[in-house]
Amino acid sequence: MSSLSLAQHAVRLQTLLERHIAEVLKNHGLSRSELDVLGALACGDARPQELSSQLLLTTGGISNILRRLEADGHITREANTKDARSNIVRITPRGEAIARETGDAVTEVINRVLGPVDDSLIERAAEQLHEVLLALDEDAPVHRGATN
Numbered sequence: 001m002s003s004l005s006l007a008q009h010a011v012r013l014q015t016l017l018e019r020h021i022a023e024v025l026k027n028h029g030l031s032r033s034e035l036d037v038l039g040a041l042a043c044g045d046a047r048p049q050e051l052s053s054q055l056l057l058t059t060g061g062i063s064n065i066l067r068r069l070e071a072d073g074h075i076t077r078e079a080n081t082k083d084a085r086s087n088i089v090r091i092t093p094r095g096e097a098i099a100r101e102t103g104d105a106v107t108e109v110i111n112r113v114l115g116p117v118d119d120s121l122i123e124r125a126a127e128q129l130h131e132v133l134l135a136l137d138e139d140a141p142v143h144r145g146a147t148n
């Protein structure tokens with residue numbers, strides 16, 4: 001029963017936060033997946049397949065996201081000199097700026113929503129969820145150099 005309770009609490013918290021985050025993303029002209037891709041690319045260039053795997057997105061989904069980000073000038077795609085069948089995706093300065101600005105706004109809204117919660121409780125909960133994700137070997141997508 002505790003695993004069901006964990007899942008229910010995690011989903012409820014995510015839903016609560018998403019209500020507020022969605023508005024921030026809309027105001028910055030990005031989807032959640034687009035911001036995730038820009039965040040991943042801020043850590044370094046990647047192949048679309050790597051982004052798909054890291055961010056748990058389908059290859060078709062990542063292709064659509066990359067097309068939109070490229071059209072908006074947030075990324076570039078170049079031929080992979082080591083593998084002619086793939087591209088290397090790189091974030092542009094414009095993409096870095098919008099990712100930073102949007103990421104800061106998302107952090108601000110999360111802090112506002114969680115404001116009534118004691119910082120030590122948030123820290124303990126984050127550490128425990130981190131341990132759960134590590135045990136599932138699923139922790140990588142949530143840590144892309146962001147600060148807590």
